[in-house]
Amino acid sequence: MTLPTIARELPASSGGNQRVQRQLLIEAGKAEAFGKPLAAMLMHALARTVPQAGEVGRLLAAWPGDLAADAITFRLSAGLHALARTGRAPGLAFLYHGEEGAAEPASTAFDRAVLAALTDHATQLGRWIAHPTQTNEVARVAGLVAVLMALNARAAMPCEVFELGASAGLNLNFPHYACRMGERTAMAAASPVALAPEWRGEVPEVRAVEVLRAIGVDLNPLDPACPEDCARLEAYVWPGERARSQRLAAALALARAHPPHVVAGHAGDWLVGALAAPQGAGVRRVVFHSMVMQYADPFERAGIDAALAAAGARASPARPLVRVGMEWRADRLAVELRVTTWDGEPGSGEAKLAALCHPYGEWIEWRGLA
Ligand SMILES: C[S@@+](CC[C@H](N)C(=O)[O-])C[C@H]1O[C@@H](n2cnc3c(N)ncnc32)[C@H](O)[C@@H]1O
Structure with a gap:
């Protein structure tokens, strides 16, 4: 049916x-x-x-x-x-x-x-x-990794990542994960946390991605070292998804060794301050969010759009700003990975559909950044 x-x-x-x-x-x-x-x-x-x-x-x-x-x-x-x-x-x-x-x-x-x-x-x-839902699905971050590699293929530079709605911050730890895209593996190949989405379409070339800092915000940050918080995340895995449960447990264990930096707050308010912080020359600033915008109210969403557009207006090829969002399409029948780059060049600020994704990252239908 x-x-x-x-x-x-x-x-x-x-x-x-x-x-x-x-x-x-x-x-x-x-x-x-x-x-x-x-x-x-x-x-x-x-x-x-x-x-x-x-x-x-x-x-x-x-x-x-x-x-x-x-x-x-x-x-x-x-x-x-x-x-x-x-x-x-x-x-x-x-x-x-x-x-x-x-x-x-x-x-x-x-x-x-x-x-x-x-x-x-x-x-x-x-x-x-x-209580609002609270997942933290590391498989979703494979789309961000692919985008960072595609951006580095155009102009390699280190990046800083700001995540909105970071939950326990597990996606901020992506430099510690093995990210398999078809035959290619990016990031930490020997990691106990392996992201292996079924890759549909062209596989981006693997590039080194240097992450200078990764910091997130969440209304209710969960602590990977707290058993109750871990149990909460585990309950939000659908019943019967054994591989996903195991991946979550591995990511939580890794986060206890490499605690992600997540602050408590509203994404919209926090982002204004984060974007106001100085950005070094030759550093790409990346704002990432996955499965979050549906929970922010329309005023907060509009505030996030406006804060990014204002910061985007100040961006340049030496200080680019990128928004990477993995969110349900408005009809809620598909999940889209959308990328907007601001760099002061023609096309700056245009959102592009980079991929269609499974909501929990099981497959990625990659369209690229062209
Ligand atoms: C469905 S979870 C997704 C978590 C993570 N992005 C992922 O993909 O695994 C949504 C997260 O957004 C957070 N959240 C919802 N509304 C928020 C807001 N207005 N500001 C900050 N965080 C928010 C929730 O607390 C929750 O951790």
Whole structure:
């Protein structure tokens, strides 16, 4: 079933269970499209059971915001995953332990386990629903690495990286990761953290990338040395994604040895100050964000655009500014890697589509910077 078909399966409604069920079916379609059968199964089970789910069902039905933009179904999935991981929802844990790509568990067993978790752990799930999502997916940073290499192919220079919405800062550690693009490997080839997206399209030439400093901002920075913070990130991995869980654990372990620098704050406010700091001649300033803009309000997003445009107006070939954003397209059906370079040359400030990406970095369809 295609995504538009699923979206039409239930009519849009102004509120209530139908609105929640419709969103769950949309998310099930996305999970299927992005190769996550267990997550799709969970979304279908939730769509069937949510009307009987008492307090959690009522909380979802009465959600005042946009269910998609607030990623409510993902918050719920993380809460259920946390219950399964800590043994408090044994029925779900049993179903989640299937091998990746193994036969799907029977839907009735899934419905029973999901409904039991929803009704037995309403308070805890309510807390997960109330808190914004917080992933930290290192595979997403492969797109940034490719962009930095493509930029260095044009004009090699060291860079400084500012990340908006950096979470635990794991993406700031990209110089410590092995980044495999087709047959080529960039950055730290022997790293225990290997990013290996399925590379579609031309493979950028591997270039040395010198990172002078990498610093991020997040509303709620997570600490790789704090077990609760690590558990939170692990819950936000979809059930059944063993390779992703292992990569996250390896990146968290590496971050304990190389702590990333993340400050607490609003991306928009922080960026104004960061862009005002002096930029050395011959240094490329790069502002990176992945899966963040949907959470910033329209005023903050406009402020970020304006701060970058103002700093871009001061940029030059010797002090270029680059924005690299990996974000959902406005229709939320694809994730785009967009690159804007300001350097005072013709074309300065034009956003370019450099790649289409899997939301968790499993594949990159590279278009280049031309
Ligand atoms: C979905 S996570 C993505 C994290 C990371 N960029 C990645 O791709 O793994 C979104 C992150 O953005 C942060 N965030 C959301 N709104 C923000 C804002 N206005 N300012 C700073 N951080 C924000 C959240 O706290 C969260 O850590």
